[in-house]
Amino acid sequence: MYERILVPSDGSPASVAATLHAVALARQTGSELFLLQVIPPYQVPVYLEYAPMNLHTEEEYVRLCEQSADRHLAMLAAQAEEAGVKCNRKVMFHPGAAQAITDAASELFCQLIVMGSHGRSGLGRLFLGSVTSRVVPLSRIPVLVHRATEAELATAEGLLASSTAAPPPAGGS
Numbered sequence: 001m002y003e004r005i006l007v008p009s010d011g012s013p014a015s016v017a018a019t020l021h022a023v024a025l026a027r028q029t030g031s032e033l034f035l036l037q038v039i040p041p042y043q044v045p046v047y048l049e050y051a052p053m054n055l056h057t058e059e060e061y062v063r064l065c066e067q068s069a070d071r072h073l074a075m076l077a078a079q080a081e082e083a084g085v086k087c088n089r090k091v092m093f094h095p096g097a098a099q100a101i102t103d104a105a106s107e108l109f110c111q112l113i114v115m116g117s118h119g120r121s122g123l124g125r126l127f128l129g130s131v132t133s134r135v136v137p138l139s140r141i142p143v144l145v146h147r148a149t150e151a152e153l154a155t156a157e158g159l160l161a162s163s164t165a166a167p168p169p170a171g172g173s
Contacts, residue, residue, distance in 0.1 A: 008113070013157045034088045116148060
């Protein structure tokens with residue numbers, strides 16, 4: 001069925017819950033997981049022709065983002081390993097998360113992508129968008145969209161709270 005499953009995570013409770021679902025699926029099917037975190041490239045924000053003086057350099061930004069992503073993916077990988085599921089981790093810097101996800105799925109020869117859904121609708125979805133809704137039409141392989149229950153979100157939030165992973169710094173700040 002599915003030998004290789006790609007699981008992108010943005011660090012949100014919904015993506016952590018989707019990862020836990022993918023771990024259970026991989027355990028049942030004997031699949032290998034590929035955990036992915038996509039980080040936007042470094043950008044210097046410029047406000048009215050000047051930049052704030054307390055910005056990270058590009059090298060600091062990359063280092064801090066990689067450290068944060070490594071901690072987050074290690075926490076998720078530990079869940080997979082506890083379940084006896086083989087797990088790989090990948091961090092990518094890319095301006096478009098949806099394109100990066102579908103590119104990674106192709107490069108890693110995955111047969112399924114498992115993603116979380118935040119469940120936004122109406123104006124929230126219109127203005128905030130959805131990486132998941134952009135991956136579905138781009139993907140050449142099936143995309144399983146996991147809508148977490150309240151109990152799954154609570155479990156995910158507990159894992160995030162117990163983890164030392166902090167979200168990557170936004171932009172160059």
